[in-house]
Amino acid sequence: MPVSRTGGLRSLWAAGTVLGSFFLSIQAHAQTKSLQTSSSNETAAMLDPVEKISTTTNSSGPNKDSPASLFGSPYDRSQPTLGTVRHPYIPVPGNEALFPKSFSDWLKQPTMTGDWGGLRTRLQNMGITPQGHYLQDSAGNPVGGKTQAVRYAHEVGIGADVNFAQLTGHNYGMFHVLLTERAGLGIGQKIPTLNSPQQIFGSGETIRFTRLSWEMQWSRYADTEIGWINTENDFGQSTMHWGMSLYCQFESNAICGMPQALASNSGYGYYPTAHPGAFLKLYPFGNERMLVSAGIYNVDPTISNTGYAWKLGLHNSTGAYLPFQIGYHFGGTDSKGRLPTNVKFGGYWDTSEVNNVYAQLAGFELSNAALGNLPIEKVRGRYGGWFMADQMLQRDKSDSSRSTVAFMSFTWGDPRTAIAPYFITWGIVRKGTFWNRPNDTISLGGKFNFVNPKLGAYVGALQVQQGADNGLLKPSGEHAGELNYGWRPTQWLTVRPGLQYIWHPGGTNRYKNALLLDFETGVTF
Template sequence: MTASTMKKTSFLWMAGTVLGSLFIGHQAFAQSQDRGQNTGETTQVSANLDPTEKVMSGQSQGGKNADNPPNLYGSPYDRSQKTLGTVRHPFVPVPGNESLFPESFNAWLKQPTMTGDWGGLRTRLQNMGIVPQGHYLQDTAGNPTGGRAQTTRYAHEVALGADVNFAQLTGRNFGMFHILLTERTGAGIGQQLPALNSPQEIFGSGETIRFTRLSWEMQWNRYVDTEIGWINTENDFAQSTMHWGMNLYCQFESNAICGMPQALASNSGYGYYPTAHPGAFVKLFPFGDERMLVSAGIYNVDPTISNTGYAWKMWLHNSTGAYLPFQIGWHFGGTDTKGRLPTNIKFGGYWDTSEVKNVYSQLAGFEPSGVNLGNLPVDKVRGRYGGWFEGDQMLQRDASDPNRSTVAFLSFTWGDPRTAIAPYYITWGIVRKGTFWNRPNDTISIGGKFNFVNPKLGSYVGQLQEIQGGNSGLLKPSGEHAGEINYGWRPAPWLTVRPGLQYIWHPGGTNRYKNALLIDFETGVSF
């Protein structure tokens, strides 16, 4: 892309998203100004998130409890009729005798966050509309058998951020400002096995400090939300449903499941957490509630954004094109604890305008060094496309305690056969919340993935093997599949300890290495 084309693209991108947002929201904004002086009856936005999920700023709990429907689509706003026109919440009294340290160990374990209320400062900030966030995550995994060699790897992530609610801060509904910084370090076991998808959900993206979100989000009314700034696609497209106030997919340590179907990242310019890309989206709620969602967005595509040296890179310097996703979703039934068992369904697709090499350019990554790959038919392709389906269904809810229930999910991702390394990709899982009689918040999760490598690569290698004979050393790529089982122990609202097992069939997508068994251990802490 030439410099002049880049400048035109940047200008059109910025102008289009800003003007589009203003056009859509003009009338709604005028109405919200008129109603902005009134205070709704919503409760305070909670800073307590599942400590082990890949937290995106702005996925805070809204409304009165974890049943609130906005969680289904990651919206931080209460979309109920009584709060239309304002997202303010009543002030919470600050305890006069609040201390910096809890009175006892048991009191500490009952706090919503590890660091508590900071002597009342956190409550004062939230009364002002400033909701601080922070977490520490660590993923440790070792393979006692299988793979290229036996090893153990540790990686962690520390994040700090805040959501600023301008309605609470100024009395007028000027939207929300999001900021999130993440720091990652450590090593990934997926590079040693090898594995097509990282078994550790928080390893990757340069292992450095970077902006993960820096944006302005606006709820124009109960029908329209928009956001613009430095964001990642994973926060709003093909994202997991929220159940029990937790990210359903991220009840698994494997990055093959956690966050979103990982084939979207390997097949296209989909912007994944914790990277941040210039982007914007619009979400439409046709019925003014959680029953239906229609959304579309535009995000910059930058293949270098996950590199360590580009951690603070802003704007469109290495843009190869634009990622254009769209999505439609439906919610049926009640909430997690009331009404009919809930069902959620989403369909989506994308067009990536980038010019990239076709799938044959990735064959060398599957083969030993020094083998003869012949005259690879590598060519460039302008534009990639694909789509996804996601669904989850609550299977049962305990009659004696509706806070205990079981949810199953399934996703299917399809990618452009010309360029996609994984044109067919499936994830599935079953998560049970409430295990033993005295463990209502613990979880047990069973799930897995089916990662089918593009059959064009297998066909090409098969032809080469016939030509070169049996001693060619070539490996026929086919796919990599995996399963995981884990137990999520939650001794405190701010602490999750998750031991588990993973089993990977055909590590690296070929038969070169034996199937691998992984013992993993994950810890999450909300500050």
């Protein structure tokens, strides 16, 4: 049926103009303020330009000068950081204890299990960096939604990065391996919601390979990776601030990791699944002020099923996901120089053949709804794009490790097939709360999930034909907000209680708005 979109496009354009103007005005104000308070633009020359997320055993945690960028130092991609030792040699005390001497010493460790009597340091000196974590997301809705429930889900991960340059003395790249195990139940199915309120629920509650790949830094200008990987690591991904994922300061899966519409609209490979794939990253200026990247990933709609946990082949492949991205870093690091800004533009082409968006209408309606003769057709090739930006708004003069960052993302999907052709996330994160809590965070953010207007128009036409009381629900959108407090009593533990409020659960007016009480815990082994 023909649908008039002029009014909707004008509204979207107006909203985008207001949001964009607001963001740019904040950026200009923040950069001006920074220039007034800091006349230097110091660099972090010793930062590892390749390492993405790592835990160094005998340090005091993530360097506060870490650049505000997921893809490494915005300054240094020169020798001797290429193809040689990436981690400085750390002396191992001869009398290293297996267990901490006191509870206070235990809390001061960078990881919960410590240095394993010096073994962890020895492995790191060899170029082998083990990693492990435990995450749990609990949530309950005392009011709103279809029914009231409490749900718990967890993830355990174990893996290692092997740096062959450090292990052998020759630049043979890096080997990555990560296994994850998920279990538990999701509250999003009970409310219900279009996006899971629990970031670690889903993708088959089982054990699976999340990463099994080889990465090579060829020069100052080029990096590659090939193997079983997920797109979320490198395209549409969150920026890192203070050594932490900015988006994953939220429990909502709509925000954490990447804007969720990328996954719902296409064959985007999301964590913790792993797809056969490869990418190429180019640094035109030999540093990470600018990044140009492209990739190719297998599209497999069954990969998140429990029965395919160890699937490494191309069986059930429907096509290829082809993303590209351009990233820019402006300003200094988190603690030095001008207040940092990160901007990313990206897009994708998915070669899969899928049903158009009308095939998803039944998911919004009652099981006995009369949907008429739905105009379902096959579509070959889906496309879309994204814009992501974050800006440090301020940095405390008395303590440069304390600061505030705002972010916003806009995702657009193929209107023929996308369930959420327009999707917006936003947030503000403050690190450093009370005078004695420099590492705690307060985070406020949310999402705007606009359901494809073709579905609403189709239902509206049926209501005109059959009468407004025909029992059909007109899909429009699901929006949500989240407020939480991240308590970090030690480097290896995060405890994050919070609140979520969801407008129009399930994307219709069928259920009352839902309030969620959530509780998240993260432990680094």
